[in-house]
Amino acid sequence: MNLQSVKTIYLAEMSRSLRTVLQSIVSPVVSTSLYFVVFGAAIGSRISEVDGVSYGAFIVPGLIMLMLLTQSVSTASFGIFFPRFSGAIYEILSAPISYFEIVLGYVGAAATKSIILGLIVLATARLFVPFTIQYPLMMLLFLMLTAVTFSLLGFIIGIWADGFEKLQLVPLLIVTPLTFLGGTFYSIDMLPPFWQAVTLLNPVVYLVSGFRWSFYGTGDVSIWASLFIIMLFLGVALAVISRIFRTGYRLKP
């Protein structure tokens, strides 16, 4: 394992986030706060409780998950896409490092940034609503698994995209809608039976539900189903990346 190279990529990516601190950290915190103002205070005041917790506290795990998913995908996809776009990827590909080490550097940095942001949003949420975390270790496990899995997805998108438009396509048209429809702002019990069944096809439901379970001990689906789905996602993402590197897809003719 060429740890020096992994560390170099990792630190370079982290410093890129710090260089753009306003966009990287302040912006998600501000937008999450706005969600609390709009959904928590304005709408939440008309909804008493969901699954035994106040509406403001109910949406906290979903909002963190929304931010985690979008940030993981966008950070990791941009991280690998930009050197491809600028041509600087030649240096990565000609360095004495394995593909696994390249992924470790880029995805590790994207996941770290997302986890830090998740914790910042968690702290921000605490300023708006009181809540407790019943299973903090499980919460951290979900945070990490989701950040890593969606950073891997972002890495795949960054390699697949051949322009900025495609880079935005998956996050905007798939990730964000699935998250909004994944029980971020509501319990799926509130939906009619038909839509409940449809919603269960949305993988993000399992992530939000599992994460919410770690906070309040209740979720839309079983915690084991949530863990299974996130591990399945992780496995699929790793398999796709392994294939990308084996074939040299979009990287190595």
Place this chain on the structure above:
Amino acid sequence: MTLSTPPLPLTMAKHGSASGSGIEAGAPIIQVENLSKIYGSGFQALKEVNLTIRRGEIFALLGPNGAGKTTLISVICGLVNATAGNVRVDGFDNVSAYREARERIGLVPQELTNEAFTTVWDTVSFSRGLFGKPSDPTHIENVLRALTLWEKRDNRLLELSGGMKRRVLIAKALSHQPQVLFLDEPTAGVDVELRREMWEVVRGLRDQGVTIILTTHYIEEAEEMADRIGVIRRGELVLVENKATLMQQLGRKELTLHLDTPLDGVPPALAGHDLVLAEEGHALVYTYDVTRQDEGTGIAGLLADLEATGIRVKDLHTRQSSLEEIFVNLVRESA
């Protein structure tokens, strides 16, 4: 602006070779065997290329656009997968022992590919770390000073001129102390002054034992710098030769005789010589091979015949064909 090339403390890192023979000038450092590359589109960019680069030399790879120069470099450096054949760097296969092979190579690409918002210092330090080398600020400082980039170390790359960006790419390639440096069209699009500065840098590197392989469109560049020259055409290496030998073997000389009195045509008495009347009859141009000149048969006979026919010569000069003419002829002949 001049480059303060000496001292260039950019010497290669100490590595053992795969054969365990250590560093020995003139020994093969890159061996390319039966290398072929067919792209997904079906285009064959390389056709069974065989090439050995010797340690410490400057090797220039010449060829027209699309000949396969960049593909060859890209396969050696690991940017493109070979379809067939193999490459060994200092004895290490560049696929099965890619770590050992790649850590010996520095690559300066053709395009100016930099991340615009990073500083010179950061980007060069990044390259060193990427190649697995521990941080060494002294070495980075030496590289930047040698390339007259030290004053610009805190500048972001977008603030630099094209020539400086090119030098940053060279600094990045030298940051991990490679044994072999690939320069893919290093002076493409740069002005004459900067080109000469680059040549000085490259010579300085060679003097320290770094093997240089450069591709170029500028024949002048190869003529000026290379020890050996390879000509690639349509994916085939049509010639590899010492520059001096190449120019001697293939170079043609022209002897121009400026006449006292103009002629209407080449006199019949001189018909046995390869003469052409030029400058509206004021000059006779005699073209001959360098090898024939060595035999001493051409010029002496011509001068004797001129004297016999009473033609007076007021001046004469000779001109040897440039590498460019050799190259053009070679490419044309193999077409």
